Amino acid sequence: MSTRYPFTAVVGMDDLRLALLLNAVSPAVGGVLVRGEKGTAKSTAVRALAALLPDVPVVPGCRFSCDPAAPDPQCPDGPHGAGPTEHRDARMVELPVGASEDRLVGALDIERALSEGVKAFEPGLLADAHRGILYVDEVNLLHDHLIDLLLDAAAMGSSYVEREGVSVRHAARFLLVGTMNPEEGELRPQLLDRFGLTVEVAASREPDQRVEVVRRRLAYDADPAGFAARWADEEEALRQRIATARALLPDVVLGDAALRQISATCAAFEVDGMRADIVMARTATALAAWAGRAEVAEEDVRQAALLALPHRRRRNPFDAPGLDEDKLDRTLEEYGPQEDPQDSQDDEPDPEPEGPDDGPDGGGPDGGGGLPPQDGPDDAPQPSGADAGPEQPSVPDQRSDSAPEQQPAQPGNPGNDAAEGGTAPEKAAVGAAEPFKTKRFDVPGLGEGADGRRSRARTAHGRTTGSRRPHGALGKLHLAATVQAAAPHQKVRGRSGRGLVVRRDDLREAVREGREGNLVLFVVDASGSMAARKRMTAVKGAVLSLLMDAYQRRDKVGMITFRGADAALALPPTSSVEAGAARLEQLPTGGRTPLAAGLLKAHEVLRVERLRDASRRPLVVVVTDGRATGGVEPRPRASKAAQLLASEGVASVVVDCETGPVRLGLAGELARDLQGTAVTLDELRADSVSALVRNVTDTTHRRAA
Known part of the structure; x- marks a missing residue:
């Protein structure tokens, strides 16, 4: 197995690293969507995270990674009684862009189910990722129906496979991470909303930081094991900090004041639904645990907003993701803890006005929610990169037209050539x-093109219009057509009892029409x-x-x-x-x-x-x-x-x-x-x-x- 690039050796990318670590502390945050240009270490950082997660205790032989302390009562490999326990590394499962539905959710052996009455189930990637990381590179290029299945499983913590009355359910709780390059297409707003956090990443424009990126990468390529060994202490310290934050998380208090700031912020930025409020609350709690605090503070709410809200404010595909940070600060201040009027009456006025450096706290609160020190002075998370999204189209010009409407062309002079000459100046x-x-x-x-919503087509989803013999692996079973094909041969096949003798040649798959x-x-x-x-x-x-x-x-x-x-x-x-x-x-x-x-x-x-x-x-x-x-x-x-x-x-x-x-x-x-x-x-x-x-x-x- 090749040595992964160390997480602590990633240069910069503070927002990305913080978002990933918060999900490692609290998977309930809901995953991370990483948006950015190509070549910005998105995949490297995600793959490096898996090595930091604690070992996973599992039931020996269980294909669905059941927890021995709380096994899934509906596990297809169950029931699991008391027995030995195994420990293995947390898995990071990658979902290819071209994966099929059966590869994602698993597949039932329909032939055995019909002929033998058994649930022969082959687990998919969702089962493999249970209690680990599911990583989707170029998630915006994944078929829509696969994204729907993926996000439904992430939201419910379980996966259902149903085929013609035969169903299997298994637990599927994982840290979902998707990366995408916006230049190759956007996700639908409904799907964006299902990711807990989002971060924008871009290559640094600082020459010194770029030099350090190249230096570390060349050192890693020359000797991966030696490079990883040099960062082993930092990796272990970060691993311990994740474990400590996980242990503290249940005891973190989300006070009414912080909760009011969260709801007021979501309302002020007009996000749809209530998912944003819930994600912000979970993120702020994870930030407090990561900082080692027992109560959520205002700086946790602010950072949670910068990570959880930008992608939820988009109303159409041309809106650039991002937040107005001045508006965010005003909202937090307005709905922050209010001073007790009685306390202000008891206070004596200061004999002299404060100087410019005499702040009430002598320099402001110590948030403590940043990342481990890296690259010298860069020891605190930088402001969210969400404002670095794609450029938003300009607002229509509302000024009065200074250029008159062109006169209609006459039949003898189509197009006003005098105004159209090849040497005519270009207009802005x-x-x-x-x-x-x-x-x-x-x-x-x-x-027969890719699933969409425009023109009629034969697709994997839609209304059933007929049946056919399967080409390769069986897709959607057409039960009536299968029974009709098998029925005339039951006497020859020596059928006895109520069971139907079904062979491979009898199977028919549904032909569906969608768009x-x-x-x-x-x-x-x-x-x-x-x-x-x-x-x-x-x-x-x-x-x-x-x-x-x-x-x-x-x-x-x-x-x-x-x-x-x-x-x-x-x-x-x-x-x-x-x-x-x-x-x-x-x-x-x-x-x-x-x-x-x-x-x-x-x-x-x-x-x-x-x-x-x-x-x-x-x-x-x-x-x-x-x-x-x-x-x-x-x-x-x-x-x-x-x-x-x-x-x-x-x-x-x-x-x-x-x-x-x-x-x-x-x-x-x-x-x-x-x-x-x-x-x-x-x-x-x-x-x-x-x-x-x-x-x-x-x-x-x-x-x-």
């Missing part, structure tokens, strides 16, 4: 209008004809709304912009809608309208993505007024490019941005070439008065005709 980016709920656009047909996530590729016109401030603000608001819709429907998104002489891939296909919002906010406008280049670029991007993930079907959203003024024969070239996409069965929507009293209807012509749907900005709204009766699925009728 404007803010987006307030996002809104959009209509849902589906990809026609029945797909999939798609690749939504935005092709955005950023040319001079779109450059009027009021129009571009509305257009960006529409694209932002569609991005939010894609996030909610579990889509991947990409963005192509075209202006001047060419088109550019502004955002390669990704699961991070935040990145798409950031690119959109920075989008400048100006120049001619190379519509054909934008469509051809979309064709190339989809060709490459089809090689990477053939099962994820695309939906192209073209945001334009339909003008084409760039290149030779711009209009015919754009029409041919659109027909090329249509010939490959690419579903498309054209968002018509044309405004003014005179309209050319060019966006509608583009939609016909794409064999897609054209909608105006007004029709895009889900609550629009002019209801949208057309949908992408209508294209199936036109193609059939």
Whole structure:
């Protein structure tokens, strides 16, 4: 077994180390979500934590790690009577991103259950992680249904496996740690809320600290065992401190004053539900125990808020996680312990005013809740890094428009070329209008892509529509179809009694229909004809709304912009809608309208993505007024490019941005070439008065005709 990098040798990352240690002291805190850029020692710190946890006493031979002092009465390997006890190291179990549901929760042998009537159960990773650590690297890339199962087990402390009336339950209490890079996509707010604490990590910008990181890592790579030996004393001291804090934890008092501050803070920051209050209370109690105090203090409540609240304040995927620390301090002060009026009357006024250094406590309270000394002066936890989240899109510009709306183009002068010339100056980016709920656009047909919420697809979850022979391991059993397949052969198989003789060939699995996530590729016109401030603000608001819709429907998104002489891939296909919002906010406008280049670029991007993930079907959203003024024969070239996409069965929507009293209807012509749907900005709204009766699925009728 390879030697793990010592936890105490991790440089910096005070918030991350403190959050992990608090969960080691009190697993009831609810785990840690670590958000940060790649290469910031997230995984290294998590793996190093396992070596600090106390040994686990287990019942010998129990696959579910039952505690001999309190064995699980429903353990599948039970019942456990009095007997010997074994001790083993606390496990750290890693859940791969591509794991199946059976690998996570375990699997029943359905064939033996039906034919022999026995519960033959193979434990999954949840059973392996019981009383240890379950680590999910890149948790934001895990399938949603696996995350739901994982967090349900973490919340209830047990896992249930149910298949066609045969069920198994076992204990599953573990310290849940997830890491993620926000650039690769966000977790849903409902899932974020299930993690107790969150921390933001980023590489230090201090050269000396970076030098120390490299020096220690090179020393570890050269001699892992020797490097670990040099940190053995620090590791043992930290291990003992965790054990001491665990022992003190039940005796820590959470007073009414601290509890009032916790509830007032959660109310002030408008977090949803009551989970935040409970997590803050548990975290503050663990902080007090970690500091060796018998009562929760105000500094514990403040630190608990910085760790437990930032990820719970997000209302949409474009909100940056974080807390206003000034507001936090004001709230804690307002709802802190109040001075007794009688005491203040008894106090005599000071004969002389206090000097600037004469604080009431002579320098402030000693919190004592920090980490062990490391790297010299850095012996206290730094302020939470939660404010270092992804950049939040700018607020829509509420000032009056200084640039007049562009005059409608005449048939002989499409696009106001004089204002669109290739040498025209680039106009600065404007803010987006307030996002809104959009209509849902589906990809026609029945797909087989990743689980999502947009288009119809065959998925592992959803309503049962039929049955089939299993390909490989049996998935969801279709009981009626299995019995129907086995029934005609019972006499030949010598059936006697009431039991049904079932063989492997009789098994049928359910075919289910649900919804999939798609690749939504935005092709955005950023040319001079779109450059009027009021129009571009509305257009960006529409694209932002569609991005939010894609996030909610579990889509991947990409963005192509075209202006001047060419088109550019502004955002390669990704699961991070935040990145798409950031690119959109920075989008400048100006120049001619190379519509054909934008469509051809979309064709190339989809060709490459089809090689990477053939099962994820695309939906192209073209945001334009339909003008084409760039290149030779711009209009015919754009029409041919659109027909090329249509010939490959690419579903498309054209968002018509044309405004003014005179309209050319060019966006509608583009939609016909794409064999897609054209909608105006007004029709895009889900609550629009002019209801949208057309949908992408209508294209199936036109193609059939």
